[in-house]
Amino acid sequence: MTDQDILDVFTRILRELLANDSIVLRTDTTRSDVPDWDSFMYVNFIVAVEMELGIKFGVADVESFKSVGDIVAKTRALLG
Amino acid sequence: MNCLPNPSDFRQSLRAALAATDPGERLNKLADLAQFRLGFLETIQLDNALGKTAATARAGFAQLRLALLSSCTVDHLLPAIRVAGLRQRLLIEVYMGSFGQYRQELLDPVSALHNFRPEIILLSLTAREAIAGVPLEATTVEAERAVAGAIADVRQLWCTARETFKATVIQQSFLDVSEPLFGSYDRLVPGTPTRLIARLNDLLADAAAQEHVLWLDVARASARDGLDAWFDVARWLQGKIEIAPQSAAHYGDLLARLIAAHRGQSKKCLALDLDNTLWGGVIGDDGLEGIRLGEGSAVGEAHAGLQRYAKLLKDRGVILAVCSKNDLATAEAAFREHPEMVLRRSDIAAFVANWNDKVENLRVIAEQLNIGLDSLVFVDDNPAERARVRESLPMVAVPELPADAAHYVRCIADAGYFEAVSFTDEDRHRAGQYAANADRQALRDVSQSMDDFLRGLDMSVVFGSIVPVDLARVAQLINKTNQFNTTTRRYTTEELSGFAAAPENITFQFRLLDRFGDNGLVSVMILRPVPDEPDVLDMDSWVMSCRVFGRQLEVEAMNIAVEAAQNRGVRAFRADYIPTKKNGVISGLYESLGFSRLDQPLTTDGVSRWRLNLAEYHTRPTFIIRRGQ
Numbered sequence: 001m002t003d004q005d006i007l008d009v010f011t012r013i014l015r016e017l018l019a020n021d022s023i024v025l026r027t028d029t030t031r032s033d034v035p036d037w038d039s040f041m042y043v044n045f046i047v048a049v050e051m052e053l054g055i056k057f058g059v060a061d062v063e064s065f066k067s068v069g070d071i072v073a074k075t076r077a078l079l080g
Numbered sequence: 081m082n083c084l085p086n087p088s089d090f091r092q093s094l095r096a097a098l099a100a101t102d103p104g105e106r107l108n109k110l111a112d113l114a115q116f117r118l119g120f121l122e123t124i125q126l127d128n129a130l131g132k133t134a135a136t137a138r139a140g141f142a143q144l145r146l147a148l149l150s151s152c153t154v155d156h157l158l159p160a161i162r163v164a165g166l167r168q169r170l171l172i173e174v175y176m177g178s179f180g181q182y183r184q185e186l187l188d189p190v191s192a193l194h195n196f197r198p199e200i201i202l203l204s205l206t207a208r209e210a211i212a213g214v215p216l217e218a219t220t221v222e223a224e225r226a227v228a229g230a231i232a233d234v235r236q237l238w239c240t241a242r243e244t245f246k247a248t249v250i251q252q253s254f255l256d257v258s259e260p261l262f263g264s265y266d267r268l269v270p271g272t273p274t275r276l277i278a279r280l281n282d283l284l285a286d287a288a289a290q291e292h293v294l295w296l297d298v299a300r301a302s303a304r305d306g307l308d309a310w311f312d313v314a315r316w317l318q319g320k321i322e323i324a325p326q327s328a329a330h331y332g333d334l335l336a337r338l339i340a341a342h343r344g345q346s347k348k349c350l351a352l353d354l355d356n357t358l359w360g361g362v363i364g365d366d367g368l369e370g371i372r373l374g375e376g377s378a379v380g381e382a383h384a385g386l387q388r389y390a391k392l393l394k395d396r397g398v399i400l401a402v403c404s405k406n407d408l409a410t411a412e413a414a415f416r417e418h419p420e421m422v423l424r425r426s427d428i429a430a431f432v433a434n435w436n437d438k439v440e441n442l443r444v445i446a447e448q449l450n451i452g453l454d455s456l457v458f459v460d461d462n463p464a465e466r467a468r469v470r471e472s473l474p475m476v477a478v479p480e481l482p483a484d485a486a487h488y489v490r491c492i493a494d495a496g497y498f499e500a501v502s503f504t505d506e507d508r509h510r511a512g513q514y515a516a517n518a519d520r521q522a523l524r525d526v527s528q529s530m531d532d533f534l535r536g537l538d539m540s541v542v543f544g545s546i547v548p549v550d551l552a553r554v555a556q557l558i559n560k561t562n563q564f565n566t567t568t569r570r571y572t573t574e575e576l577s578g579f580a581a582a583p584e585n586i587t588f589q590f591r592l593l594d595r596f597g598d599n600g601l602v603s604v605m606i607l608r609p610v611p612d613e614p615d616v617l618d619m620d621s622w623v624m625s626c627r628v629f630g631r632q633l634e635v636e637a638m639n640i641a642v643e644a645a646q647n648r649g650v651r652a653f654r655a656d657y658i659p660t661k662k663n664g665v666i667s668g669l670y671e672s673l674g675f676s677r678l679d680q681p682l683t684t685d686g687v688s689r690w691r692l693n694l695a696e697y698h699t700r701p702t703f704i705i706r707r708g709q
Contacts, residue, residue: 016124016125017121017124019125040156043156043315043318043321043325044120044325047315047325047326048120048121052121059314059317059318062318
């Protein structure tokens with residue numbers, strides 16, 4: 001998967017989670033840029049990504065993510 | 081959840097549901113979608129759509145308020161609970177207590193919990209809190225004392241929940257997420273967490289049985305699925321989440337089916353296909369000797385395993401039926417002659433084998449057994465038959481059997497169709513009663529007239545006030561009876577015991593016996609005073625099991641009730657008939673018993689009000705002899 005493929009998956013998941021089709025994620029997007037993306041929905045997002053892609057982030061990874069780009073990079077590494 | 085079929089196109093179906101402008105239609109479409117196996121994300125999407133659906137159109141759905149009180153994070157369980165509720169046609173409004181504040185909320189009379197007025201209170205507690213402070217070196221006596229203290233504490237919560245809210249209480253078992261300390265030896269050391277939690281669950285389950293508290297056994301589910309499915313340490317560290325999000329859907333389903341069982345919505349009958357379901361192969365082609373069943377082949381053992389499981393279900397009160405495309409004689413011969421058959425012909429209450437459409441045959445089975453189609457579970461290895469039944473009879477539960485017969489039993493068992501909240505004498509003897517019904521039918525066939533038949537039954541009725549020892553059965557009748565049910569009011573065991581204890585009420589339970597056996601406790605009446613009308617009693621509830629329809633019991637019961645009421649100085653009975661989709665069979669009941677309809681404008685919901693002046697009542701003769709309790 002390219003970074004763009006991963007971004008597309010993330011965008012779809014977050015749209016479905018928040019029932020908001022206007023969301024478009026970019027690598028520099030942060031949680032505060034997206035309405036309703038609170039800490040609860042952040043955990044849901046992480047869970048949904050893990051289940052959909054069959055990967056598992058470490059707790060240190062999740063704690064260090066600053067932007068969507070960080071999650072994309074880690075996902076790419078885990079998908080190897 | 082493996083018993084549910086996968087949705088063909090979830091997103092498309094969800095869009096179609098959301099596009100429905102009529103809220104009732106939309107709700108029904110969403111409920112249809114809830115019948116499929118949904119993932120984590122799909123569950124949240126369906127819940128979102130449900131939340132956006134107007135609360136006005138709720139015909140065909142029951143509504144209830146559930147308070148989830150927890151000592152850890154449970155936010156992520158809410159969508160799954162609502163969606164699983166929707167699957168059972170329950171619209172569950174969930175109140176989530178503040179994290180760890182459940183004690184204060186239960187006790188504080190102005191808390192948000194009080195404003196919510198919960199009908200069900202679910203206590204979802206973590207073991208680490210319950211056993212905190214017990215030292216590893218605790219002696220057996222100290223450990224038992226600590227466990228007893230924790231149990232007493234939880235019982236106090238139950239008591240408050242009941243007394244303050246009149247709520248039904250559900251207690252969740254404790255999940256054991258502790259790590260081994262000594263290894264296998266852990267279970268032999270009184271103060272280890274795993275030992276303490278095991279004791280806690282054992283004793284708390286005993287207490288729940290005593291107190292009629294409903295038991296949500298997540299510990300058992302996690303033992304079956306594996307702890308990793310239920311507990312994810314990363315989620316615990318990230319947000320004090322004990323039930324892992326990937327098990328949320330399973331959790332919701334366990335809870336919703338428990339609530340449905342409590343409301344009397346569990347299935348009653350297992351309708352089984354024969355070829356490649358109850359045995360391997362096709363008996364019409366392979367012959368009696370050619371089918372694979374029992375010892376000698378793993379496949380044969382798998383099918384015999386399904387038969388054994390069906391037999392166990394029968395022993396706990398589930399009715400068995402056969403629904404097969406076969407020649408009747410060939411199919412019945414297998415039951416009578418095949419040495420490896422576990423099920424006997426007499427185990428099957430309704431046996432339908434012919435070449436008709438199975439949809440039609442399931443209707444016949446429901447009619448023969450006098451139960452609703454929504455009480456049936458249809459088990460068939462053939463995906464085409466399953467799809468056809470799902471399409472034509474959406475109220476029939478159809479498990480998505482796996483391809484491998486080895487896993488048939490697990491699929492049916494894990495679906496929880498027959499979830500129960502009690503195990504009564506009636507359950508234990510139900511199969512025998514259905515067999516006796518066949519004998520009664522035979523008597524009816526040879527009787528010249530209805531009177532001959534009824535006289536020949538040698539019936540007697542045993543009756544009295546509702547007594548504590550029979551409360552579970554009384555609650556089961558009140559909550560499960562749909563046909564002979566004048567008002568369809570549902571009551572908890574606690575409420576019923578309150579009615580029985582109140583001296584101003586008159587309550588009855590009736591047991592019908594005949595020469596073929598004891599039909600069990602089959603009817604309940606609750607008469608309560610009418611405010612502002614002294615000496616008048618209102619027939620709050622009157623239910624009767626469909627097993628004894630047409631046996632004059634309703635007449636003799638009324639004779640008995642009138643006599644007892646007159647001895648208490650009651651002048652009149654008032655009775656409402658509240659029509660539902662299922663109780664049309666008794667629409668003429670009160671008129672036939674001599675009640676007069678009160679002149680009042682017909683309400684929109686068709687409720688009619690009736691009155692009987694006891695002085696004008698003529699005792700009607702029946703063929704039933706009375707016996708004291």
